[in-house]
Amino acid sequence: MIAGRSRKARILGSIGLYTAVAAYVIFALFPLFWTLKISVTPQSLLYSEGITMWPSSATWENYKTVLRATDFPRYFLNSVIVSVVTAVLVTIIASAAGYALSRFSFRGKTTVAVILLLTQTFPLVMVIPPIYRIMGELGLTNSLTGLIIIYTAFNIAFATFLMQSFFDGIPKDLEEAAMIDGCSRSQALRRVIIPLTLPGMGATLGFVFTAAWSELLFALMLISSDSQKTFAVGLLTFIGKFAVDWGQMMAASVLALIPACLFFGFLQRYLVTGLTAGAVKG
């Protein structure tokens, strides 16, 4: 009798578990699925079929138009340039800073860590008015260089903590052993530490790339010429101009999603380290 009840409870429990899991999966996927669905719906069926789960005939036409007849390939390239350069710069600078915080004890170390932590929690809207003006005076509006400088600075603190945690994960004995065997500190760094932190550097690259790829407000404020627009800015101005072409808009969105998803797949392993190091990063 008791065994029977507990079995029933267990079945009910696992039904509850799978229902909850299914609800979360649907909530996470549905918006993306819908964007994909509209992007392959022919313009003619968009209004006639109403709200359906899948159009009666799908098409790649919207993607072809976006790739051939609009400026999106240019925007895509600009975003790739900005994100890749930012990610590389941040990873180099943050690796150096993270190495210093992990391997040296020196006066002022706590102060440096606190300052980094403060800039990390710092609301970026604070610097919107001054940056808009300063960049204008320096002639860095409408330039990808301006964006790269800003994004690099915004991501440094988070990436430094991330790199520090990766360096902390490598036992000090390893490089000490190498140094006893006659390596200098820089040789130990090059032959022992860097090869072991390469995966960590890869993760940092990925996180910074994703952050730079997603940034909208500063890009929207600083870039107005068509040739320098990033994908986010291009998409928003596209909406302003051709608000009716739903299919093309969503096809462009799906294209913008691809790099982010690729990096996400690669970053899965590092999500916990990354999000705890940069507890404030989106």
Next chain:
Amino acid sequence: MAMQSTAAMTPQQERKASSKRRFSAAFEPWLYLSPALVLLLVVLVVPLIFGVSYSFRKFSAFKSEYVGLAQYKALLSDPVLGQALMNTLWWTVASLFLQFFLGLGLALLLDRPFFGKKVVQAIVFLPWAVPSFLSGLTWAWLFNPIVGPLPHWLFALGLKSEPTNILSDPATAMWGPIIANVWFGVPFFAITLLAALKSIPSELHEAAAIDGANPWQRFIKVTLPFLAPTIAITVMLRTIWIATFADLIYVMTEGGPAGSTNTVATYIYVSAFKTLDKGYASAVAVLLLALLILYAVVLIRIRRSLVRYS
């Protein structure tokens, strides 16, 4: 110079070399830190100081003049700012509450074994990787009755009398960005809380189960105290982050209709960028920073008194 490395050094040379080593040991970490620190100084700290000084100036097309506290006086009688402060409070509290509890629920689910867990985990964390402007646009489209299903479903359920866009009604517009923000932010809480859950020693749960504690008691007495430090820090940082997060609202409603979704963050952005009133925007930004610091101080105080109490 070449001599130094070959043969034994004179005491003088040795002293020189060791002081050089000491100097480089003190200097080396700063060498590695300097690019990061210089960049932060130039791109964040200097503009911050400029921003504070802007708040005492009035900007017009070609010149700016010192006006003392006039901008701050204007803040006090600005009805748009008053509404924006209330909107910020509602936006932050509602987003945080839903993100946190849905995130906690997800973390507890993912802490149990079930079939297909790896795939599920990848899918439910995916919204975190979606750029925020795309999250905003995607949800704005879902709420749009022309291409999105949500107005029709709400109508079919009897929650709305007509299948219209909730984003164009001042009474309901804020729900749009809040839901998008929850979608985007649940993975963050789920991931950090899941990491904290995994660090709970399983013996504790087993011991509590042997003592006859039911799952709810085990959650309250074992799980929650272990999660508390993580919860405290993530909730604090997340509050600051959400309160100043303008992307989703800007993309979905630009603060409208009739200012019903205008938060302090979007107000700063729009006044600095669209209306070009940098002095006033800076004064609002200083006010926001002051409020956030106040919030952090109060929260840290409360936490400290709780720790002392227990």
